[in-house]
Amino acid sequence: MNPAPSSTWFTAAPHWQWLIVLYFFIGGLAGGCYFLAALMDLIGRPEERPLARLGYYSAFSCVVLSGIVLSLDLGRPLRFWHMLIESNTYRPMFKYWSPMSIGAWALLVFGLFSFLSLLGALAEDDRIRWPALRTISARWPALRKLRAPSALGRVIAVLGAIFGIYVAGYTGVLLAVTNRPIWSDTPLIGMLFVVSAASTSAALMILLGYRFGGAMPGLANLHRMDDWVVALELLVLIVVMVSLGPVFRAWLNAWGLLLLLAIVLGMLVPLILSWRGRQLRQLNMATARVLVLLGGFLLRVVIIFSSESI
């Protein structure tokens, strides 16, 4: 008999599959985009506000989608509210020691902050064509206060960014707080998810910047930051592999190959394209960011499914 490398081999798979992979990806984008947009508002230049605005738009779209995807994944979707309210007593349901419990609340609170920032961003966006949304900037200019540099806007940005980065990373801690192979055999997946959320979010914002604004101010900064974070992501992933010890053999198969593909396509190639691309044209820069997004998605596919298949 092939001895199990860890006690986690005696457990059952929770059937967390594509919807959860998708949630881990877009939840990371939601938190990461908000975090970056808030930082651009807080420490960036005024010319970068349109790019930060795209970050708030992506964050809100992704957080709404996250809620829908998570609810759909439940065995009983209509009972999604049981995560927040104890269904037998109607008291608030909160367990600070259960990442899923805190995560459900964090997602709700983060959703609220990203909605406020969305309103703030819409209120100063004069390029929107959709009449229903245009009325926001026309009728309620006071909503601009919801966005930095106003004092209220700064508070919202700081709190929203904290909840955003929490939403981006708690999913990895949630995986660690189980007894499943790989997930609970290293405490580092939360860290990996935070870093990967930042790299994919910067990539998404860069691509949206190209799509909606051409060469928007702030793009160079995001490019440079994304290179740093992609390099950091690679480093953290290597540390994760080392920390798995004998459990690493769970990746000596097709999942390991896919992980290698994520590393090469999603991390190394973008870094090379970016490094060689000081003079390269926008197309190559955009290609690098598409690959970063793809790599971030593949990373989550491998982490979820390689454990599910044991």
Add this chain to the structure above:
Amino acid sequence: MPEPMGFYTDTTVCIGCKACEVACKEWNQLPCTNGGVNTLSGDSYDNTRRLDGIHWRHVKFIEQFPEDRKDGRWLLMSDVCKHCVHAACLEVCPTGAIIRTEFDTVVIQSNACNGCRDCIAACPFGVIDLNPVSHVAQKCTLCYDRLQGGMEPACSKACPTQSIQFGTIRELRERAQKRVAQLHQNGENRAYLYGADEKMLGGLNSFYLLVDKPEVYGLPPDPKMPTRNLIPGSVFAVLGAVMVGLAAIFNLRNRGASQERKMRP
């Protein structure tokens, strides 16, 4: 308040009749169609395969025979939820659906569970799974309804060899220790108790007498609580956030427009 109750399963007297499985399914009205699977597993006499949402008892058949078949033995074990004193499932459940009863057993309230499946990933023994009919997580309740009515659980009642014994944990532990001593006296020195003291997850309220390593029975040698990773996992995640924050602050802070010109197409 009643005393903590549970099961003591003496695997040495199990005959693999599966009366426990049948009694469990009958009392708890669990589907008997095996989830639509009507092929044989090919794994000894075990066609139940594993514990899940519709199999709350599972008799394991382990054949230990050498190639020449001169010597050998069957290990038979009726597996069930361990009703751990420190229950991983109860700990992580985000809806409060999993409760500890007055009998110190662990029960999933089907009307509160929303099927998030965190408990499935948390259980160190792989006991829980979704019930394909109710779409919520289900497992052995140690016949909570029968206990409330002063009856013993269906499986132990049906067991013809008293391999599965029901009673107070205190009494069951005494009985089990005597049985181990008796087996040792008769030359079966491999006999030992699995989960009969506080060392394993605070004590398993369904514990076992085994005669081989736990892994042979598909049991983890050192089951752990999932929350062991909560603090380290959170600390590392915060560290990741700090690193990302530094990278972002360093690169996104106002540096003037000189960098921008390079990026223009």
